[in-house]
Amino acid sequence: MAKRHSNYTRGTGCPVEAALEIIGAKWKGGVIYHLLDGELRFMELQRRMPTVTQRILSKALRELEADGVILRTVYPTVPPQVGYRLTPDGEALREPVLGLRAWGARRTAAACAMAAE
Amino acid sequence: MAKRHSNYTRGTGCPVEAALEIIGAKWKGGVIYHLLDGELRFMELQRRMPTVTQRILSKALRELEADGVILRTVYPTVPPQVGYRLTPDGEALREPVLGLRAWGARRTAAACAMAAE
DNA sequence: CAGTATCCCGTGTGATACTG
DNA sequence: CAGTATCACACGGGATACTG
Numbered sequence: 001m002a003k004r005h006s007n008y009t010r011g012t013g014c015p016v017e018a019a020l021e022i023i024g025a026k027w028k029g030g031v032i033y034h035l036l037d038g039e040l041r042f043m044e045l046q047r048r049m050p051t052v053t054q055r056i057l058s059k060a061l062r063e064l065e066a067d068g069v070i071l072r073t074v075y076p077t078v079p080p081q082v083g084y085r086l087t088p089d090g091e092a093l094r095e096p097v098l099g100l101r102a103w104g105a106r107r108t109a110a111a112c113a114m115a116a117e
Numbered sequence: 118m119a120k121r122h123s124n125y126t127r128g129t130g131c132p133v134e135a136a137l138e139i140i141g142a143k144w145k146g147g148v149i150y151h152l153l154d155g156e157l158r159f160m161e162l163q164r165r166m167p168t169v170t171q172r173i174l175s176k177a178l179r180e181l182e183a184d185g186v187i188l189r190t191v192y193p194t195v196p197p198q199v200g201y202r203l204t205p206d207g208e209a210l211r212e213p214v215l216g217l218r219a220w221g222a223r224r225t226a227a228a229c230a231m232a233a234e
Numbered sequence: 235c236a237g238t239a240t241c242c243c244g245t246g247t248g249a250t251a252c253t254g
Numbered sequence: 255c256a257g258t259a260t261c262a263c264a265c266g267g268g269a270t271a272c273t274g
Contacts, residue, residue, distance in 0.1 A: 014146075014147050014150055014151075014166075014218065014221075015217075015218045015219070015220075015221030015222035015224075015225055016146040016147055016149075016150045016214060016217055016218045016221060017143070017144070017146055017147050017221070018221035018222075018224065018225050019146070019217040019218065019220050019221030019224075020137075020140070020141055020143075020146045020217065020221075022221075022224075023137070023217075024137055024141035024142075024143075024146075025141075025246075025247095026134070026137075026141075026246080026247070027134070027247095029131075029133040029134055029136070029137045029141075030131050030133055030134050032133075033131055033133045034131075041255080041256085042255070042256050042257075043255065043256075046256095049131075052247095052248095053247080053248060053249070053250095054256080054257065054258090055247085055248075055249090055250095055257090055258080055259090056246085056247060056248070057257095058256080058257060058258075059246090059247090074256095078255095079255045079256085080254080080255060080256060080257090081255070081256085082255080082256060082257085089224070092220055092223075093217075093220060095212075095213075095216050096212075096213045096214075096216030096217045096220060097133060097213075099212050099213030099216060100132075100133055100136040100137065100140075100210075100213045101131065101132045101133045101136065102132070103132075103136050103209055103210060103213060104131075104132030104133060104134070104135035104136030104137075104139075105132035105135075106209075107132075107135065107136075107139075107206070108132055108135050142266075142267095143266080143267070144267095158235085158236085159235070159236050159237075160235065160236075163236095169267095169268095170267085170268060170269070170270090171236080171237065171238090172237090172238080172239090172267085172268075172269090172270095173266085173267060173268070174237095175236080175237060175238075176266090176267090191236095194235095195235095196235045196236085197235055197236060197237090197274085198235070198236085199235080199236060199237085235274105236273100236274090237272105237273080237274085238271105238272080238273075238274100239270100239271080239272075239273095240269105240270085240271085240272100241268105241269090241270090242267105242268085242269085243266105243267090243268085243269105244265105244266095244267085244268100245263105245264105245265095245266090245267100246263105246264095246265090246266090247262105247263085247264085247265095248261105248262085248263085248264100249260105249261090249262090250259100250260090250261090251258105251259080251260085252257105252258080252259075252260100253256100253257080253258075253259095254255100254256090254257090254258100
């Protein structure tokens with residue numbers, strides 16, 4: 001993913017690349033997918049993606065927020081709670097992401113059938 | 118993108134991640150997108166994506182081929198010609214990729230409007 | 235034309251530990 | 255609970271030159 005927003009958003013590359021700059025990072029797709037269900041807390045996301053570390057998840061969330069894809073809401077309670085939800089712009093990724101998921105699922109199924117445990 | 122096919126295709130991650138493992142690399146989305154138009158030669162792809170180096174493009178193509186997304190055809194002519202086209206499996210990415218493209222295009226347009234050259 | 239061979243570097247990812 | 259700090263590293267990406 002390289003440079004992030006350098007000039008990929010400008011004329012150079014195809015928009016596909018621009019989109020992948022944002023959601024292509026290892027865990028971002030998963031984050032967006034899970035947030036399609038609605039607002040989730042930090043730990044909820046971690047539970048759904050057990051193998052991602054806090055640092056990486058945090059980083060991904062901050063980047064997605066900076067990119068206007070998700071919204072971070074802090075509830076001033078104790079202990080602190082933070083909710084993450086998709087912005088309308090992020091919601092617009094629903095179809096493509098579900099499409100990718102379906103595609104990935106078919107391949108996974110095929111691969112698993114062959115590997116057969 | 119990390120490890121490539123280690124065990125992401127197994128139960129661990131969501132299929133979204135599995136899909137991004139394959140098309141998430143910097144230029145792969147672009148390659149697939151351009152191949153939606155039909156078979157293209159190596160140099161055709163390079164012309165459409167002027168900033169990618171031969172090595173990287175070659176690498177991307179080999180990986181996509183290994184993943185069963187594209188098909189490589191060698192025409193025994195002189196000078197040699199090689200065509201790349203999507204497999205049916207790759208064709209199945211059409212909708213998601215076009216969706217991502219549309220999404221990326223909207224953001225690019227918005228960003229450019231703000232940056233205003 | 236369609237690649238491969240080297241070499242190098244940035245950064246994305248990760249493990250671990252600590253904090254408001 | 256929801257993070258940040260620090261350290262380390264492999265790997266993807268890139269520049270350049272060479273080849274069947």
